[in-house]
Amino acid sequence: MNNTTKEETVELHQTHLSDVKFADLPLLPELKSAITEMGFEFCTPIQAKTLPISLEGRDIAGQAQTGTGKTAAFLLAAFQHLIKHPKPNKNKRNQSQVRFVILAPTRELAIQIAKDAEKLSKNTELKIALAYGGTGYDQQQKAIEAGVDVLIGTPGRIIDYWKKKVFSLHECQGLVLDEADRMLDLGFIQDIRFLLRRLPDPGKRLSMMFSATLSHRVMELSYEHMNQPEKLEIKAEAVNTKKIAQYVYYPSNDEKIPLLIGLIQKLKPERAIVFVNTKRNAETIDDYLRGNDIQAVLISGDVRQNKRQSLLKEFAAGKHQVLIATDVAARGLHIDDVSHVFNYDLPQIAEDYVHRIGRTARAGASGEAHSFACEDTAFYLPEIEEYIGMSIEMASVTAELLADDLKPRKRITRDRVPQRPNNNGNKPGQKHSGKPRNGGGYKGKNPRNKSGNQSANKTANKSDNKPKAS
Structure with a gap:
């Protein structure tokens, strides 16, 4: 595969929108009607530059920040690709054949993408499903097992369901990596590579990557797992x-x-x-x-x-x-x-x-x-x-x-995710026995006292406990 990328640097207009209309793009009628119902007429710069390329089935590595309209750009391209390439018959194992995977670094971003996906696909028969950690494990699994065209979520939860054979990637027709730089910063690189290696060859699918910056690490990922992507750099800082x-x-x-x-x-x-x-x-x-x-x-x-x-x-x-x-x-x-x-x-x-x-x-x-x-x-x-x-x-x-006479509120409780006891820990209600853990603190000493002097620690513990400003 040729790893050469075509580069194009685009300066944004003074306004938020470009002069390209959605009506002038080769979008399918069901997608155009959804856009019209949402009240959109003109493309943002990232949409104006990426859609003519992605709608032709060519891969994209785009530099664009949150708020530039990139979500609609990759969703419209993904939906058009799926509609033009109808779903194949179910395989003999009767697994859900996911046709398009959209990866996001956080639950919040995945949820937002799914909301936009539901609006843009409202006039189609495409089925959307979410997969992210923290809640709804069984509910999400049932939705995927019922059959899904587009699976949106975070890498860890999606891999979890794949390993359980909740769905298959054999017939996957496309992939989106949204905020790729953030996923790399959060340490998802191994998870991303794990999924990419289980997809069909790059030449047999549509791949789109969006990132706030097209760093060396990000582009290295595109070279390995995309098919001659068009590199579009949108200078969003000015806007x-x-x-x-x-x-x-x-x-x-x-x-x-x-x-x-x-x-x-x-x-x-x-x-x-x-x-x-x-x-x-x-x-x-x-x-x-x-x-x-x-x-x-x-x-x-x-x-x-x-x-x-x-x-x-x-x-x-x-x-x-x-x-x-x-x-x-x-x-x-x-x-x-x-x-x-x-x-x-x-x-x-x-x-x-x-x-x-x-x-x-x-x-x-x-x-x-x-x-x-x-x-x-x-x-x-x-x-x-x-x-x-x-x-x-x-x-x-x-x-x-500088405001004065400041008082913090008295903290009572917080809605925290309960911590699971580890295999070596005590069960709820079970008292701890044996040697003290870490001496009741950092090696039994105040970590702020570098000398480790115990009397200094005692003095520090008795000092004024008023909350610090930062």
Whole structure:
């Protein structure tokens, strides 16, 4: 197979849409009618560039970020391919023959893709199914066993069902890898390769890959498992940042929470997202915002899946003013009218900065991004500014911006996923016996006390336990 790719760099228009109409594309009538019913007339730039290629059955490796319309681009191509190539007869083993697989890095993104898929396929006979971890194992399995054309989900759960022979990939006609860079960052490379090696040869299927960046790792994957893909680079940074007023503050760690609350109280955003690098920081912020009469909601992997979806719906409906999230938890979320983004922690990866601030100023709207370059994350800023091609305006941390007399809410319970006891652990209700585990702490010592002095540990334990700002 020739691994040469055709490269094309595309600069985005000043507006969110291109001048290409869906009506002018060679789409089947049932797909055009669904698009019309959804109120879409013009393509986004990524749709305008990819659809003419993918509708001809050619593979694509496209660089596009969340919010650019890439989901509709690959769904329309996949559906048209399946309709033009009718489902073969069931095999003798009577397994469900999945015809198209769409892989996503997170449950939230998989769910969002499935929602869009249902809308775009409403005038067809195609059957859509979801497969993702955290909930609904038996229900998802039954849906797949009933027969499915398009299977959307996360790699781990899909592999699990394949190993149980819930479905077969022998007749699979296509594959989509959405947010391929994020899947690699999350360590899914082995799972992805496992599935790709069980699909028909690249020349016998339609393959599409989308990624925020077409890094060497991403393109290496396309070289191995795609058929001479067209490489389309859509420079999304210009659109994602041009209408966003960006500011960077240099607070001390102790000033971060007072500054965040002060900015929220001053700016009064109708809907804002606060990004953090750790779940621990997310929980601390959640406690302080709620404790100071700011309606906030936290999403993380520790919250039960059904509760998580409920909270996201409430935020989208305007019930909560602030959403607190890590990059992974927020990936794939489609929430309109977010006016402000706060980077409580600067991201370690420059491209994640663009992902974050791109949550505001969607569909051509304007927005604001306020970033905290604190003692722990300030050294990420030069790489971010180099990546976006501009210097971020510096804003002063003044006394007027720092909220005072802050109190965290008293935490009672959280909707956490129950932890399963390991094989060597005690069962629920069973007392522990034997040697103490780790001496009751990190090797029996306070991990913050590098000297290991026990008296210092005792003194530290008796010190003021007031919550820190970060």
